[in-house]
Every structure is written in C-alpha cells, then in structure tokens.
Amino acid sequence: MRRLSTLPRGTKRLYGICLHLAVGASIWGYNIGILSSVLVHPGWREALDDPTPAQIGLVTGVYYLGTLLSFTLLSHPLADYLGRRRAAVIGTCALCLGAMCMAAANGSAAVGIMALGRWICGVGVGVVSTAVPLYQSEVSPAKERGRLNQNRPRWLLEKGDGDTASQVLHYLREEAMPAEAITHELHAISADVESRRKAGTTFVSLSLSLFRDASLFARLWRAFLLQFMAQMCGATAIKYYLPTLLKALGLEYRLALMAGAAEMTVKIAMTIVEMWAIDRFGRRACMTGGSLIMGVAMLVNGLLPIMYPGNENKVADIICIAFIFIYAMGYSLGLGPAAWVYSTEIFPTSVRARGLNFAASGGSIGSILVSQIWPVGNAKFGSGIYFFFMVVNFICVPVIWLLYPETKGRELEDMDSLFGKSEERNATLSLGGVAEDVGEDGGDMLSTTATHEEDEPLLP
Incomplete structure (x- = not known):
C-alpha cells in the first residue's frame, strides 16, 4: 500500500472527504447499540417513571417508523433535489434535534418526548445513510469505489452547472489522473446524465418501474x-433487549452489559467469516444454515426456563446464555450480512438505490413489529415468546431455499437470466451504449456493453 505522503493531492482530498463522511455509517449502529444499555439503566427507568413493556416497545419501535418514512419518501428526493451534501447536513441536524429531545425527556411527558426524539433520529439516520454512500460512490474512481463506497460532480451536472462540476472533479483528481482522463470522466458522467434525462428516468419513474416491470418486481x-x-427472526429483539434478557437469566447489571458487548464482538468476528463463507458455500446455504442455527437457539432459550423456572438451575441459565451467543453466530453467518449482499446484487444498477430503499423498508417494518412483540410478549408469556421466533426461523428455511435462486458466482449482468430482462435495462442499453455500471448510484466511466445470448428467465 502506498504511503500517505506519496499519494497524489487529489487522492488525499478524496480519502479525507470519504473518511470524514464514513463516520455517518457509525450513527446507525450507535443508535441501535446505545439503547440496549439505556433500557436497563436505573437512571433512565427512573426518568421515565418505570415504563411499561408497551411503552418500552413504543420507544424502541418508533425509531424504525422514522427510518421507514425516510427510506420510502424522504431520503432520495432530498439527495436528488438538494444534493448529497446538503441532505447529509439536514440528516445530521435531525439527529442532533432528536438527541436533544431524548436528553430532555423527563417528567409526566417523558415517554412521549423520548419517543419523539427516537422518531426524529430515525428520520435523520435514513437521510444520512442514503446521502453518504451516494456521495462516496460518486466521488470515488471506479477502481476504488468498493473501498470508499461523484455526487458533487454528477449532481451539479444534473442541475446544469457544468463549470462547477468540472472544477470539483479536477479538485478531487488532481495529480491522480492526467487532465485528459479527468475530462473523459466528466464527459462520461455528462453523457449518462443526459441519457437519463432523455429517457425520463426521474425519481418517480424509476420508483414506479420497480412495481410495473415484472422482472424488477420479482427482485x-x-x-x-x-x-x-432478517428482522422477524428475532434480531431486533436481541439487539435491543439483550442486557434485559441476560439480567433475567441472573446476571448482574454490569456483567449483563459486558456480556452484551461480548456478543457484539462475536457478531463482528462471525461477519468476517461470513465474507469467506458466502462465496464458498453460496448465499442460500448461508442464509438457510444461519436460520436453522437461530431456530435451535430460540428453542433452547424457550424450553430451559420452562423446565427450570426462577433461575433455580445455574447450568440451565449458562446454557441459555451460550445459545444466545450461538444465535448471534447464526445471524452473522446468515441473514445479517447475506440479506444485504443478496438484495444489492439482484437489482440493475440503474434502479439499485431505489430498490434497496424499498427493500430496507421491509427491515424497518419487521423491526417495528418485533420491538413491539418482544417486550409485551415477554411480560405475558415469559420465555414462551422464544417459540414464536423459533417458528419464524424454521419457516425462513424453506422460503429461502424455494423462492430465492442462488446468485453465487454470477455477474451482475447474469441476473437477467434469473429474473428476466427488465424494460429499464433495455432502455438504458438503447441510449448510446452507456454501460450499466454507469448508474444513478454513481458510476462514472464509459464502457462497451457486451452482447450475449440471453438465457430464458428461471423465475417469473
């Protein structure tokens, strides 16, 4: 790897911008991780006057109501019409406002103020987590896009400000590319923007095409x-209520928090293993195998507390704790990362961002349901609530195996043989040969589109 001091000036600027923006990715995890510790903190429970299970579910789930609204209606229009940078600033301001509301929550209206703050944070996270990856992907050269993952140049060209777009692109590529290559890149972006303008690929038309086009709707x-x-399997419950669950198994407050941190560490380690396993064994094998592991873990955690109630058997409690960690391993080896990998690779580049936004709303809906079901169900049925999620995980196995074709080893262009060629892709290919990887997600280089014999679609 080249030393920082030897990197071209434009590359240093690019790395600095992307590194600064990458902090935005941590906001999502922080907003999830911090609440699990807060829910068992004596000071928080006192400030909210010992909230009921239903109120805890409200405070937890309303966050995802905000992300659902943001992903489906707000984040992309903001990024498209105001620009990625301004959208990220607006999202950050929303996060600050939400944090202020949560910090001020006290007294008789504490639960309402806390819920309002959580909802605002959900909206802000949706905007930031959309605008930041778009900005990073669009300012990054094609060969480094996976690592850094040109809003500014592309968005400026979309608004008709070609001079400023040229200045920004030269600023980010200074010394890294010759002037001719920068000019060629600018022309490539401009050609793609113009082709999309002629084709009428607006936010509304792209969004509607996902529902009108049979191939895109199948994806x-x-x-x-x-x-x-990926959320209904119980992941949201474990993320938010793990310290609460561990306390119920007899661990003291501080030890429960430490065990929660250890569980997150296990997830990180297993995600690294998943990076190898998903290409070695395939997407379906990882997702179905992970669901089986999670189902067994839920079965054990539901059964043992019924057989040995009141923490009377320490060995049973230890086994339950161990299987919570096994559940985390199953999630991180399966649906956790693989759901995002699969969802990303099945969409054509031209509609990938829109498709992922709508797909992510499915996760938000699942999180809203689980965050409500778990605390109320746990209070009413005790460990019996685990059996509900056990059933969900076991149902996931045949659903994934029968309805989801394997995408391991397939090029993005080969997805048409699985789902049928979309009209959106045909329209894109007919406009001057702009390659599919020059999409609204931020592609910026021209290439020739290979012609090949089309396979019959395997799925409707």
Whole structure:
C-alpha cells in the first residue's frame, strides 16, 4: 500500500472527504447499540417513571417508523433535489434535534418526548445513510469505489452547472489522473446524465418501474421479504433487549452489559467469516444454515426456563446464555450480512438505490413489529415468546431455499437470466451504449456493453 505522503493531492482530498463522511455509517449502529444499555439503566427507568413493556416497545419501535418514512419518501428526493451534501447536513441536524429531545425527556411527558426524539433520529439516520454512500460512490474512481463506497460532480451536472462540476472533479483528481482522463470522466458522467434525462428516468419513474416491470418486481418483493425476515427472526429483539434478557437469566447489571458487548464482538468476528463463507458455500446455504442455527437457539432459550423456572438451575441459565451467543453466530453467518449482499446484487444498477430503499423498508417494518412483540410478549408469556421466533426461523428455511435462486458466482449482468430482462435495462442499453455500471448510484466511466445470448428467465 502506498504511503500517505506519496499519494497524489487529489487522492488525499478524496480519502479525507470519504473518511470524514464514513463516520455517518457509525450513527446507525450507535443508535441501535446505545439503547440496549439505556433500557436497563436505573437512571433512565427512573426518568421515565418505570415504563411499561408497551411503552418500552413504543420507544424502541418508533425509531424504525422514522427510518421507514425516510427510506420510502424522504431520503432520495432530498439527495436528488438538494444534493448529497446538503441532505447529509439536514440528516445530521435531525439527529442532533432528536438527541436533544431524548436528553430532555423527563417528567409526566417523558415517554412521549423520548419517543419523539427516537422518531426524529430515525428520520435523520435514513437521510444520512442514503446521502453518504451516494456521495462516496460518486466521488470515488471506479477502481476504488468498493473501498470508499461523484455526487458533487454528477449532481451539479444534473442541475446544469457544468463549470462547477468540472472544477470539483479536477479538485478531487488532481495529480491522480492526467487532465485528459479527468475530462473523459466528466464527459462520461455528462453523457449518462443526459441519457437519463432523455429517457425520463426521474425519481418517480424509476420508483414506479420497480412495481410495473415484472422482472424488477420479482427482485423487489424478494429483497423486501428478505429484509423483513432478517428482522422477524428475532434480531431486533436481541439487539435491543439483550442486557434485559441476560439480567433475567441472573446476571448482574454490569456483567449483563459486558456480556452484551461480548456478543457484539462475536457478531463482528462471525461477519468476517461470513465474507469467506458466502462465496464458498453460496448465499442460500448461508442464509438457510444461519436460520436453522437461530431456530435451535430460540428453542433452547424457550424450553430451559420452562423446565427450570426462577433461575433455580445455574447450568440451565449458562446454557441459555451460550445459545444466545450461538444465535448471534447464526445471524452473522446468515441473514445479517447475506440479506444485504443478496438484495444489492439482484437489482440493475440503474434502479439499485431505489430498490434497496424499498427493500430496507421491509427491515424497518419487521423491526417495528418485533420491538413491539418482544417486550409485551415477554411480560405475558415469559420465555414462551422464544417459540414464536423459533417458528419464524424454521419457516425462513424453506422460503429461502424455494423462492430465492442462488446468485453465487454470477455477474451482475447474469441476473437477467434469473429474473428476466427488465424494460429499464433495455432502455438504458438503447441510449448510446452507456454501460450499466454507469448508474444513478454513481458510476462514472464509459464502457462497451457486451452482447450475449440471453438465457430464458428461471423465475417469473
């Protein structure tokens, strides 16, 4: 790897911008992770006057109501019409406002103020998590896009400000590329923007095409259902209520928090293993195998507390804790990362961002349901609530195996042989040969589109 001091000036600027914006990705995890610790904190419970299970579910789930609204209606229009940078600033301001509301929550209206703050944070996270990846992907050269993952140049060209777009692109590519290559890149972006303008590929038309085009809709409902299952398997409950569950198994407050941190560490380690396993064994094998592991873990955690109530058997409690960690391993080896990988690769580049936004709303809906079901169900049925999620996980196995074709080893262009060629892709290919990877997600280089014999679609 080249030393920082030897990198071209434009590359240093690019890395600095992307590194700064990458902090935005941590907001999502922080907003999820911090609440699990807050829910068991004595000071928080006192400030909210010992909230009921239904109120805890409200405070937890309303966050995803905000992300649902943001993903489906707000984040992309903001990024398209105001620009990625301004959208990210607006999202950050929303996060600050939400945090202020949560910090001020006290007294008789504490639950309402806390819920309002959580909802505002959900809206802000949806905007930031849409605008930041778009900005990063669009300012990054094609060869480094996976690592850094040109809003500014592309958005400026979309608004008709070619001079400023040229200045920004030269600023980001200074010393890294010759002037001719920068000019060629600018022309490529401009050609793609113009072709989309002629084709009428606006936010509304792209969004509607996901529902009107049979091939795209076949991908959309699968991605939506996959994200929904990834949360309905119980992941949201474990994320938010893990310290609460561990306390119920007899761990003291501080030890429960430490165990929660250890569980997150296990997830990180297993995600690294998943990066190898998903290409070695395939997407379906990882997702179905992970669902089986999670189903067994839920079965054990539901059964043992019924057999040995009141923490009377320490060995049973330890086994339950161990299987919570096994559940985390199953999630991180399966639906956790794989749902996003699968959802990303099945959409054509031209509608990928829209498709992922709609698919992510499936995860938001699942999270809203689970965050409500778990605390109320746990209070009413005790460990019996685990059996509900056990059934969900076991149902996921045949659903994934029968309805989701394997995408391992397939090029993005080969998805048409699985789902049928979309009209959106045909329209894109007919406009001057702009390659599919020059899309509204941020592609910026021209290439020739290979012609090949089309396979019959395997799925409707």
